[in-house]
Amino acid sequence: MKKLLSIGFVCLCPIVFAQKKPSPGNLVQYVNPFIGTGAVDKNSLSGSNFPGSTVPFGFVQLSPDTREAPDDPASGYDYNDKTIIGFSHTHLSGTGVADLFDVLMMPTTGAINLAPGSADKPGSGYSSAFSHKEETARPGYYQVMLKDYNINAELTSTSHVGLHRYTFPKSDESHVIIDMDHSLDKKRGYWSCKIVSAQIRVIDDHTVEGYRVLSGWAKLRKIYFHAEFSKPFTSSVLASGSRRYPDLSIINGTNLKAALNFSTKDKEQVLVKVGLSPVSTENARMNIKAELPGWDFDNTSTQSSLQWEHELAKIKIEGTLEQKQIFYTGMYHAFTQPNNLADVNGDYQATDLTIANAPDKTHYSTFSLWDTYRAAHPLYTLIQPEKTAGFINSMMRQYDTYGYLPIWQLWGDENYCMIGNHAIPVIVDAALKDIKGFNQEKAYEAVKGSSITDHPGSPFTTWEKYQYIPEDIESQSVSVTLEMAYDDWCVAQLAKKLDKTEDYDRFMKRSEYYRNLYNTKTGFFQAKKKDGNWQEPFDALAYGGNGGSPYTEGNAWQYFWYVPQNVSGLIDLVGGNTAFNQKLDLFFSTKDKPGEVNGNASGFIGQYAHGNEPSHHVAYLYDYAGQPWKTQMYVAKVLNELYNNSSSGYSGNEDCGQMSSWYIFSAMGFYPVNPANGVYAIGSPILKNAQINLGDGTVFTVDVKNAGKQNAYIQSVKLNGKSYTKTYITQNDITGGGKLEFVMGSKPNKNWGVKPTDAPLAWGY
């Protein structure tokens, strides 16, 4: 991590970024799917994004894997690797933990090789060397030349179908390998990954079906596929483990592979379309029939691209080419998930592992909520309101079957990753913003139920008994205490809206429990034992890991700032604005201790670690204590120095859109410090202009005079033509349409915005 910091982002990998004649006004041209696909070096964090083809919120993410047993980066693709193992159909974007990688396909020539090959051994197994010089990616399209075989592979996709186009050389020994064993690392028992059952069935000379059922980071996933080839294969080989069965029609087992064999002319194209379903091969066929009945690769890719264009057009910006690339790739990453896991008829696997049906044909999952509730979901409420309702209805289905809302939901399944119950701010925020399409009373039931029903990581009985989480009862107690208090504040707000006064009082009281872990002697939130004594010794720089004690992936410095529901209360705790600002100054300047930094912290400015989420709102806190120019300085520094348009464009895992959403908001000049109070703290806009299309022709415009790297500081602001001195805007300011105008300069205007923000009251609670 320190290495990453000291290198900064000087050593940028070259990006091949080919586009087919971008039309004027075309926004997908700015999306560079390679951003976030690699780390600066082996010891750094990758954005953990994948470069392959997907549609917005789609089921399929068809993308190359450069590792035979993906682990880190979790996306399966590392820009620094030299070998492509194959193309699998499902991927996570930006997570810290790997899973999925279903139904890998790889075209080869020569003798059939069914071993997957290794990233460390180019040319081994069925893998192939590749070069970024012969690799292209854009929304809805990925291409790579597989050097070992002289095969050009192109990928595109619809929501449920992956479409491959392989251009073979002349060969009597051309193959398409299907590897149903490709998964996260089983040998090391990674997340106890185990293939429970799998099948490959050769239906006829151009059709293959199959499935695999496996446990991994998601406790139990089923993936059924139906694959059709544009050209009949002349023969096939099925394999279970090391045993090969030529021309066998069906095979069951746990380690299954297939080779479909062709004789190809030079430059002959073989297309494969692969429908996926979590329910049955029948549904996989149905998904193909509904979405991709034909064989038009180019049109499929164009349609996928058009879907992206439609989504990207929701915000139009002016700025430098690099800013546009970072911004629109950010939107691309933010809209890559949550994923619709329902088949086209609405069938899906529920959290209780039954098969259910969604009347609206959508069931969204991949909810990395500890990350995304901060900025990604607030962004969705602005420009994806219908999807937001879909997300909430999907999360509420977990409440119905599981008794509480998602913490981290993967493939419809709760994995309890991270802490808190941050579906609550997401739902409350949407309810307070009056997003249509979900039942607010039912939502409140889910929100409250999830706040009083003890569940893993959420010991509410303990919470109400001690009014803090004792570290000797539950680890990560400081982080859990702080985040629980925030979630409770959210519950209270919805209770208030729905006139549940008793609940409002109960949860507002709980929302102040963070105070019980504040040690006035040290000035930090610290772990307390159940006997009421502090846990000793205390070191404000010491890191807890994921699940570590007592801070989650951070230290006392990073968690000190986590009272977004009552920043003024936090300011009071430390003794007022001056002391608070001094503490912020120290935070941004105290060097971290070498060798003790948690692996998830990166992108440092002092103790500020932009590479992980606990820091994300902190630069904005100067706004609340009367020194907004420091917010502007640090926000501009992060925007300009900790994001770039290279493969290592993020300073940590991209985290399912959160890291991108931070950029999207901040680049426009504001950020939701409290993600559920409809307030956006003003930072330092770096774009020349941004227009947020809110639907129905309503546009909110941000216009920035003197935008530029050297002009981090706000000189003056107008809102709808009138001088504006508050350091925040509200949801209503945005959704009503209007114009926010900034004048920027190279030196702070210490007269602007010096009245401290009183955020909790701003939404009118």
Next chain:
Amino acid sequence: MKKLLSIGFVCLCPIVFAQKKPSPGNLVQYVNPFIGTGAVDKNSLSGSNFPGSTVPFGFVQLSPDTREAPDDPASGYDYNDKTIIGFSHTHLSGTGVADLFDVLMMPTTGAINLAPGSADKPGSGYSSAFSHKEETARPGYYQVMLKDYNINAELTSTSHVGLHRYTFPKSDESHVIIDMDHSLDKKRGYWSCKIVSAQIRVIDDHTVEGYRVLSGWAKLRKIYFHAEFSKPFTSSVLASGSRRYPDLSIINGTNLKAALNFSTKDKEQVLVKVGLSPVSTENARMNIKAELPGWDFDNTSTQSSLQWEHELAKIKIEGTLEQKQIFYTGMYHAFTQPNNLADVNGDYQATDLTIANAPDKTHYSTFSLWDTYRAAHPLYTLIQPEKTAGFINSMMRQYDTYGYLPIWQLWGDENYCMIGNHAIPVIVDAALKDIKGFNQEKAYEAVKGSSITDHPGSPFTTWEKYQYIPEDIESQSVSVTLEMAYDDWCVAQLAKKLDKTEDYDRFMKRSEYYRNLYNTKTGFFQAKKKDGNWQEPFDALAYGGNGGSPYTEGNAWQYFWYVPQNVSGLIDLVGGNTAFNQKLDLFFSTKDKPGEVNGNASGFIGQYAHGNEPSHHVAYLYDYAGQPWKTQMYVAKVLNELYNNSSSGYSGNEDCGQMSSWYIFSAMGFYPVNPANGVYAIGSPILKNAQINLGDGTVFTVDVKNAGKQNAYIQSVKLNGKSYTKTYITQNDITGGGKLEFVMGSKPNKNWGVKPTDAPLAWGY
């Protein structure tokens, strides 16, 4: 094993066998569910049966478990144990491998104890000591006094619902424990048993629901339950691992338990009914609504008993009390499975782990085919023809989703236990007997497909290439070769019936491949390597284990006789009748070598091991070589000495009805040596009379003069009033109705039946 043999069955455990006023003609009175529940001693094989409540072919088997992590006996109940852990709802009857044990309940009093307790530590955990003196079992009813708590527990069941009646003492601390973690041994990684996901949900003060999804011997099972209590509980505790949550409404995890708490008066009865489903809690509720809407325990038990009475009445016998007890308990065990795993609406989990629906509302599983194809399925064709069609349609669904018929199907899932593809003789036998209710052409497609599609344990490409299975390619090669040849003969017979001459020729040719492993030098079937050389050294007494080399759970002696499709061919191989009979004599008299016997072989007479299936037809082979009196002698010896009405009443695992079916047939005087040619070799009837009701008023009667232990030998036989000297009868002889009369005596009549049986030709092929 030797110990078992030398002890014989002298040390018989006393059986408490209470009955509620049996009415005259009542047959259930003869069923003793304790038969087969215990071994003579710790080193012996148990029948592995369970004493609890089930209905014929039912989904639920509600029965006490005496082990906290059942393994051996696989039924979960050992008659020699002193402790009851609790009552779980699903059990296997007679298998050598454990699984199921779903949704354990246990009533207790005193402080809540959620640890399961141990069979080795009476009084530990929530378990209780019990005594056989205060324990009762009959079809549809089980009762035991739980000494530690002074609770009388009674159990009954419908197909999908278990009904418990607990009579509590006066106590303010009465509980019903639910243990969702109870399963086969996870600590030892037994069959990689792992609970993937589980839930307990307290719906209201008298309703609890939940599920568990787990891997074990069945790769993936889902069990959803809905439980209703007749009396509201005053409070509840849910627990995950060691953490307890009082009055929590829902809990998810992998190691879940619950305590439902009551205040009870003296002798107060609390009833619990528990509906199960493999699909959803909704279906579990539906199953209760359909089968057990009320609370009438006694009537439920009576109805269950009446279902058994209806099934048992299909054969009426006269004999000694012990014979009746063994015989009807045998029928009871034979009809305990296959189990209908479909919900009342027909929903079930298919072999490809999708959720499917059976139009006829039945999907049968628990197919221990390597055992049951020998005599249990032939028995079903006679007295369970409708069920037989249901079994075949269910097995054919595996062909549809999995590509081949079941080998050993558990809970709808293939587990590849044992060898061969013995769904084939089952289906072919039923087709040749013209059992109605399944499509014979489709059945042939499945039978042939399963005989040419390479799959685990069935390397048909190797089979056709080498015309035997080389041991250096596939282990258990001798057993596999012999059993494959038999299955091939069956395929050929159905091909012939359906006029598929080419297939007939192909499979008849394959059915003679057993010859390729016959070593004329040793006179045994021996393992051959792929280079054509015999595997050396050879020892006819050496045992292979389950999966062992080269004999499956047996030795060269036991597998020598496995050519049921062509006994005369086998006789020719050894040089004619005299040599064959001498070899049989040697088989029945050669002492086994101490300490080297496979754990599955028991019930010895020389090398004959009645405790495992490979020997089951061998005593009948003297019939084929002109010495039927020796068949009579050994069959009578097995009937009289290796079966009894005690807890250790079987000489090995009962094996899902096979051990019982051997008795049922043999006690009536005949046995299907080739289970698919409609021929029954005549042995030594021990019953005075038997009437097989074949439906439509057709009755086949066996009448035996001078039946008795000392009169093992047939003096003369009449069929339908005419003198009969063949040593076999045919299916048509039985199904046409009629009367078979035996006159028995204490000395062999060496003039009767001396013309060797030419079995393969008898069915008219």
